[in-house]
């Protein structure tokens with residue numbers, strides 16, 4: 001399915017022989033589930049962003065410290081995705097079996113780190129990059145060709161990291177080493193001073209540990225594990241003990257100085273991290289399969305719709321059988337308020353419908369002032385965990401609900 005022009009995010013590319021996007025991936029690109037407010041990934045994203053905005057503000061004014069970058073183009077150059085991040089020429093991730101290529105020079109971003117170089121070059125020092133990333137992978141309960149990441153970057157000048165030099169302290173620490181310890185060791189890169197790296201490491205780990213406390217609760221155990229990434233050194237992964245197992249939550253490290261230099265930053269050092277959202281959302285919300293994030297089933301989405309980012313939400317498995325949808329409309333008894341009616345209606349529907357009622361929603365409400373008549377419509381989604389319900393059997397229950405509403409509360413069915 002090769003076309004003359006490939007268009008995405010308002011830009012055009014000319015595919016060549018390397019083009020390997022399947023129609024299925026094309027459809028994933030068009031979904032934008034992270035923007036859907038009733039998707040649990042959107043809920044988790046807002047939780048992280050809200051927390052970061054509340055916790056980190058610019059000194060002086062109270063505006064957020066982190067710039068949020070959510071609309072970077074998802075096609076990036078191979079320079080952005082690999083070279084700028086010092087990925088070796090022969091690294092497996094470059095293979096067309098691992099990465100979606102549009103042509104020799106362009107691919108779908110395989111991680112949000114692909115934007116580090118460009119954003120630093122634009123002059124950003126403190127930012128989050130949020131979005132969907134794409135890797136050719138097997139599909140199973142925990143793997144899917146598209147998933148979502150939050151990238152964080154923070155660059156520091158000497159003063160920001162180590163404090164203002166006072167006149168007294170002639171030997172104040174510097175970001176970069178002069179000569180003596182100018183070698184790469186497990187603790188640091190060749191050009192960095194150990195003082196600066198240690199200070200940055202403390203800030204990075206504090207940032208991420210507090211974020212984890214916010215997501216998993218203060219008493220969840222955490223541990224730092226040494227890691228390797230081509231674009232950070234030293235590098236770590238943070239693991240959290242949750243639901244009886246160690247969960248790998250993120251990768252991070254002190255940014256390779258070469259990256260900053262190639263982006264034109266000469267007087268700062270920085271840290272970066274990358275968080276995968278799916279894995280965290282799965283444990284936090286009890287979602288058993290990564291493919292559920294792509295579900296359009298309202299039985300799934302309605303469990304997250306309208307929730308606050310900080311709320312505890314636990315997913316309850318939806319039925320594999322089809323829904324049967326019935327509406328109910330009635331006039332309220334004279335002088336009954338809309339609000340007073342609504343909770344009685346919900347109660348009645350749940351009591352009579354029991355397990356077979358998956359969702360109830362007030363879908364319409366109006367008042368005819370002249371005739372002093374108020375009317376409401378509710379939509380009831382019926383669904384059984386045991387079998388496919390027929391319209392006929394649902395109708396029996398639905399009629400009972402109507403009956404009960406009219407005899408108990410005096411509503412007049414329309």
Ligand code: PHE
Nearest residue numbers: 111113251252253272273274
């Ligand atoms: N980009 C890395 C990944 O996708 C995560 C990462 C980001 C690691 C930033 C270190 C620093 O696995």
